[in-house]
Amino acid sequence: MNRMKSLVLSAALAASFTGQALASHIVVAIESSVRTLNPHNASITLDMSVAGAAYEGLFTFNNKMEVVPNLATGYKVSDDGKIYTINLNKGIKFHDGTDFNAAAVKYNFEHEIKHKLRRASLLSNVAEFNVLADDTLEVVLKEPSNNFINSITHPSQGMISPAALEKYGEDIQKNPVGTGRFVFDKWVRGSTVSFKANPDYWRGPVKVDGIEFRTVAEAGSQLAMLQSGQAQFIANVAPAMKKVIAANPKIENVQVPTIIGRWYSLNTKNEIFANEKVRHAMNYAFHKEAFAKVVYNGDAAPLKSPIPDNLETFAEQPAYTYNLDKARSLLKEAGYPNGFKAVLWAKNNTLSLRSAEFLQQQLAAIDVELEIIPRDTASHYAAGDTLKDDPSRPVIFDAGWSSSSGTADWALRPIYGTGGGSNYSLYSNDEIDSLLKEGQLVQDQAQKEKIYHQIQTLAWQDAPVIFTTVDYRTIGKSRKLSGIEFLPDGSISVGDVALVN
Structure with a gap:
């Protein structure tokens, strides 16, 4: 209540100085x-x-x-x-x-x-x-x-x-x-x-x-x-x-640092994306620095872990450095020397479409042909909810998440936990599930950090998504x-x- 009284007082003072x-x-x-x-x-x-x-x-x-x-x-x-x-x-x-x-x-x-x-x-x-x-x-x-x-x-x-x-x-x-x-x-x-x-x-x-x-x-x-x-x-x-x-x-711009992570979920129940080498290849074929610069005009930075770097327990992971030769080699080892076709489900707003087109161009360099299917946001997520009904489809899903509870648990469990509400990769890892449960219960901070570091490492290595960026959001206001x-x-x-x- 002290905070609220302070806010009310501040508002009253502001009105007295700036006009009614x-x-x-x-x-x-x-x-x-x-x-x-x-x-x-x-x-x-x-x-x-x-x-x-x-x-x-x-x-x-x-x-x-x-x-x-x-x-x-x-x-x-x-x-x-x-x-x-x-x-x-x-x-x-x-x-x-x-x-x-x-x-x-x-x-x-x-x-x-x-x-x-x-x-x-x-x-x-x-x-x-x-x-x-x-x-x-x-x-x-x-x-x-x-x-x-x-x-x-x-x-x-x-x-x-x-x-x-x-x-x-x-x-x-x-x-x-x-x-x-x-x-x-x-x-x-x-x-x-x-x-x-x-x-x-x-x-x-x-x-x-x-x-x-x-x-x-x-x-x-x-x-x-x-x-x-x-x-x-x-x-x-x-x-x-x-x-x-x-x-x-x-009017004015106001830049806000965020805990919004972005990625493209790969349907791991599809036989192509079930192959870890394919998932790694797609991460190596995606130039995250160029993506942040070209699509976001610098209003984003490459993800360095499954969670943003300003969230609790963040642990930086070895980068998937842009490397087309390595990506092609991994696809060949996975049995796809001539690439493959897939569909990209994207939102139809300006930024999401630019992002989708960038990904389409990047993956074309390793002979992965993407068909972009744009939808309004409500329809996009409704379609995502149907993935589990027909998990064989070679779908790449435009996704992102922010931990609106401010915790590492909520940054990881919905995305990488089996059956998570925003797990559009349909990804499942028993070790991660066990660690997620343990992480919620432990009281010791050092042990908590150790657990969430392990989860980040496992999810990064498995790469059920193409990791992209964390946002710097600019809002416009009167x-x-x-x-x-x-x-x-x-x-x-x-x-x-x-x-x-």
Whole structure:
């Protein structure tokens, strides 16, 4: 609460010096369409970000990915590390007028687990939830955990009105009811998601009338909207457009270091990509430094491990240095001296298409012929979910991930763990699975680092993906806008939003 008082005071001081806040309607241009507004069942960060206009979690991350209280005021941990006692703010209401309390939190978490929603794995170590008082929840874990609070700080863990969950069932994904600054207004599929200011927000008056997330796939169109004032925030400035923004005194670039890793998942259940030599060949044939320079204009750096270098327990691995001769030799040893054909499933936004074309050209040098199949983002990930239904296909899948819990576990388990929710390689390694389980439980920091170093080494050596880059993200915004931030995990944080003169 001290942090919140500080933020409110800072906002008041800023308004007094820069001019009175302007009530208005904020537009955020996003490059992809939204799939769901149920954060518990969201598979991509964008969906959680948009839903986050209506929802709040018990805790949240600041722009350094540090955990800070939100709906909760704090927590205590038992000496054995298995019991967490979480204290909640009092007097908060959901948008439908029902009470936010410990019983509502218990209902949310148990509903997520019972219905096996996409993010329920974040709660897999929980044995039981106990309501001790209206403002106190006890969480009993199966095993001690070093990352439980980080797990429930993940942006998917927003609190939904239990009454709304009962009323809407699965349709809660298009009827969000939370405690946040904004109340859901309407969703035009593939186009816009709109919210109105919450007139009864528990932290005080909301300073804008509403916020709209508008899907605009083409980077040039996003820029035009920002320049004309039709949008106040764009979450991904194409590298070539930074100079245009810098020349306009009404808007600005803001560069954010991220923990967003990029790669191309190789379907390891297909007979071609099941061969480790093929996977290594493709990594040696991909010039990561050139990719970062040409496609990202320097707004990215080659991955040096399966996780970004600014994430906990990072361990640098031996580089797959660009080497066409070695790549060709490995393909020959694997039984493909004349290359092969495969399909590349890609997103249809500007940057993803440029990336896909770069990969296509790179692999052509070793006689690997790629057919690019672009889809809008929602359809792209929906297609990815079907890979397990017909795993024989020679599919390369445009993928990426950020650890939105800020932990190495969440950077690795969904991608390299058997059955992981974003394991589009259909990769399975028993040793990695065992180490992932051990890594969640160990309390000693040195032992934890050793375990996650091992996992990184194993995943790097197996190479179920073509490792590419880690992002440096540049966002574009109106100089009048405050309260919206782009966080290192790739999420858009909608805070105390305001427009000022």
